[in-house]
Amino acid sequence: MEGLRVKHRTKEEFVADFLREGIIAGRFPRGSKLKQAELAQMIGTSITPVREAIKLLEAEGFVLGDSHRGAVVAPFDMDSTEEIVDLRVTLESKLALAAIKRLTPQIVDELRDLQAQIEKAAEAGDRESVRTINYRFHETIYMSAELPQTLRFVRILWARYPFDLINKLEHRIDRASAEHREMLSAIIVHDEAAMLSALRSHIRAGWDEFKANYAT
Structure with a gap:
């Protein structure tokens, strides 16, 4: 930390x-x-x-x-999560868009290092480390937005989201690593549209996979 x-x-x-x-x-x-x-x-x-x-x-x-x-x-409530996903997409997109305008070379280097850590942990099958570094990756971006009230509401949404359960899905950590790589690539070249597209896909992908597995 x-x-x-x-x-x-x-x-x-x-x-x-x-x-x-x-x-x-x-x-x-x-x-x-x-x-x-x-x-x-x-x-x-x-x-x-x-x-x-x-x-x-x-x-x-x-x-x-x-x-x-x-x-x-706090326990996880399946019934409320669909709405939470929609709210996450809206608020985290707002934070990411504000952040990409403020990211310094030093913060971008930190994101590169975190991505390298994610890929190494995913390759080793270390689910807990991937989840931890994923959190740090998003926090690093969102804190750069300098929108503390929006970030506060995002954290409230995170509290109600089944990150830990999604993380247990087979090969999810590998897919999450690839999704992060796509976000980082867009951030490095300051491509706002590509970054937002990658972020939204990343948020929805985990939930869609979890729903498909939860229902079976």
Whole structure:
């Protein structure tokens, strides 16, 4: 998580990003309890930023609070996801279009490095790493848009999207890697239309594949 985009973060924001990434990657399974003391030890911080980060993730929908069980990772709701996909396409297209105008050579180099990591992880069959790096790839682009409210709503949508389950589909990580490569190629040459087309196809492809497999 090193890099320009995390330099000025508070501890709470850093922990929230760590947990958000972990939930999306599947390291913290749906329905599992998030124990503050264990998380603080894992991250190397005090309980206070962990507690505040969990409150932030509750507001986004990644985590559910329960007076008896404590904080648990939110479950996936199949019935609401079709609408979420449509909203993701709309809002993430807005972020990507704003970002492509602001991406510095240094950020583009970071995206190149992340893509290389995705391809290496996909080749090794490392699903968790692909999911983690996929998250970082999109975050790096979207944070460059400098539209924090739009990004906040996108994260709320991500909290309700079955990234971890889609990631388990056979050969999905290879296809996702190729889709990212197409996005990056368009970003490098500043081809806005091609970048938007690749992004929208990437978002819909995973969901369409999941629906086809979920129904069988």
